Amino acid sequence: MTTVSPRQFRPSRRAVFGLGGTALAVTGLAACGGGSGGAASGGFEEQDLALPTYVEPPVPEGGIASEVEGMPMIFTAPVQEYFTSVEEAPGSGEEITTFQVLWGAPPRPREKNDYWQQLDERLNVTFTPTLTAADGYNDKFSTTIASGTVPDLSFVQDTDAIGQRALADGAFADLSEVLSGDNILQWPNLANVSTNAWQVSAKNGHIYGVPNENPFLTNFPLVRADLMRLAGHDSMGSTAEEWLQVMTDIAALGTAHGKQIWGMATIGGNEQAMFEWMFRAGTTWQIDDSGKVTNVLMTDAFEQVMEFEKKLWDAGVIHPDGIGGDLGDLFTTGQIALTIDSFNGFFGNPIIGQVVDSTPEA
Template sequence: MTNVSPRPFRPSRRAVFGLGATALAVSGLAACGSSSGGGSGSGGFEEQALTLPTHVEPPVPEGGIASEVEGMPMIFTSPLKEYFTSVDEAPGTGDEVTTFQVLWGAPPRPREQNEYWQALEERLNVTFTPTLTAADGYNDKFSTTIASGSVPDLSFVQDTDAIGQRALADGAFADLSEVLSGDNILKWPNLANVSTNAWQVSAKNGHIYGVPNENPFLTNFPLVRADLMRRAGHDSMGSTAEEWLQVMTDIAGLGTAHGKQIWGMSTIGGNEQAMFEWMFRAGTTWQLDDAGKVTNVLMTDAFEQVMEFEKQLWDAGVIHPDGIGGELPDLFTTGQIALTIDSFNGFFGNPIIGQVVDSTPEAEPEFFVPPAFDGGDIVIQRDDGYWGIVAISAEAAEDEARLHALLGVINYWRAPFGSQEALFIGSGTEGVNYEFGPDHEVVGLEDEQADADRAALQWLGAFNSPIFSIGATLTDYVDNFRTTMEQLVSATVPNPVAGTIAPSAATLNAKLDSLNEDYRNGFITGRRPLSELAAYREAWLSGGGQTLCDEYTAALDEAS
């Protein structure tokens, strides 16, 4: 499984296809105001020069496959034989440490009955007192907690949410810019493993207010049934968009294969729309025009090319006839769809690959790099690099020794994969939550209560850098996955408005998403002629799109 966290507060990367979804463009906040450097926040985000923390690559445990491509996680294909120590001594001083964190499942038993809780306190040398709040009520509870004036020592802050932004701007949390700048961060070696990209994107006008929960550069990517590709007479997915279209047309033209009715693709949703934008180099959802103003991919010539291409796919019968505007069951794992797009956890953790091969033994899933329309390079929007931060209360940070101890607690929590600390945080205690199998694999003991106790407490909100762990039954796909992902990750470009927010987005998103869906589906199916693209753009701008562009532009201008 990829070592990444759940992300319930974020909509999909391109909700509907993202033209009205601000969350695609926000993973951080560049706002305005004033703040002091060093140990405590005084309110606001006045622009300041930031010395980014020194980056140190996490250690590569034996068997790990590290990449030289920035943003490509390490790959592991077999259980670790040994676990190293990343924290030499407990970070705490025996005092109480309070937290505010997400509760994803059932609440834990009280400390006296909870072996994970007791072991955590012993390892950290603290009295651990968490406030656990379910995801669906998290922001409301966070707001009331901040308003009470009693801010926990450590809090997971969803800093793209207005409530989180206001708490940071109002000085509820410590400005960590100075204490973590440059080589200062080396006092907490596991924090130094955070990528430079994550620090940059999560900083607020040059201020670091917390340790970011890091994401991979790319979270969704395509996989094709190579057996169907070859059955249709092709040995690759082509080197241009025209060739790609021919391959998919020929696959759809098979009609049946291995005794099953087949189609090329089930739909053209958000992930598929993104892939076609890669192919036509449409760029990021929000981008800067020649005058330095924020505009949307909808306004580009490449977007029109994408619409024309998707109409060709529909006309060629590549898309399932019920795949536009309808609801379809999962046809890929049943062996009836040639191409799908999903995440690492979907392909290897679910696992989609294993399911399609089980249902169709002749299936040969293969990852691939979609060709650019002209045979050149593709352009992929990079994930914004993190989701939320673990922040330290301004009050707790007034005492330098306590500030350092709290950073030590986060440092323990963010221990790298392969360490004893990360094993404990993620899996619990040997003999209570798991045991080692014959190949030294971690085998759960299926004690639901013990696992619930662990799961309830472990999600502080800052974990080790993402990794890809591929189980023994799927190792035949490792080389193809690795080489494909390195090419895809290398093609990612950052979102130019990552770190900004459009205040009106919350009220405009639903309206714009509905507009987007209506026009795009109309273009694809022929219900609307492509000559209405100008009307679509005007409707989008007048319906709130221009407001969002202006707000992003103003935010960038203020930050710079």
């Protein structure tokens, strides 16, 4: 969640437009874990949430918009033409300061960074971020709040006690009235943020910033099509049993492109989640037909998951050290057929590029 600060800030048209433009433009740096909507009360009273009006974003030429709620727009080729979403740049040439967490390497400095320079030019601001490594974020955030000099925009890890306390103590401006209902239509890019994102990021019915809108499904499986074809298949099938047969045949290859290969590295984590998707096991805690709350481990669907995983193991699909072993990243070295990661992992990290570098035939 990206919030505006400090509490005394009185949102103007320029300031809020700048908040939206900046927060959305650097969404990769301003990602956060999901909020629960309604922090522990302290410095703000609970109120009914007045949601901003939602306007479905336009689909650029070449884009594919899913009819399924919560799925991102995708492109199968680079965008050839861009459109202008606002009539004028939101900034007035002033400096915009931020406090942001960094999960990877820091960016190149402004004078050597074309993207940063374009960001300044297109927003008509001087974008000046304070970037803090993830492992030192809490300490730096606490120090920043305690100093009383809070940047214009701050990344707030609102699932953390320190972030919750800062919000409850009134360190950040309440934007509820400014952004509620049709008021948000003054800033069309903010109106494109989904209703769900505002709901889950609000605190006690208050809007304190622009939420980072993650897809409902953030992780997905990726399969090596070259290995699939070598095993005699042109798809992964449409049922669990067909999928199992494809993976079994891939594992039976033993080697490919001069490397020893397996179907999957492990059963666990993201892989476990995938098998639960396949059998519609549902969320961790559920309400059964009798109205009783039950854990997914106690469901019939989860029993099917375990039986299916045993079939995978017996078929040799899983690496022999795949339960409890430290395998490193065998997918990027070209030895695993299927792995699961996020959009950012596959395309931003970039895992796909690393696979191709290690195994050009992939």
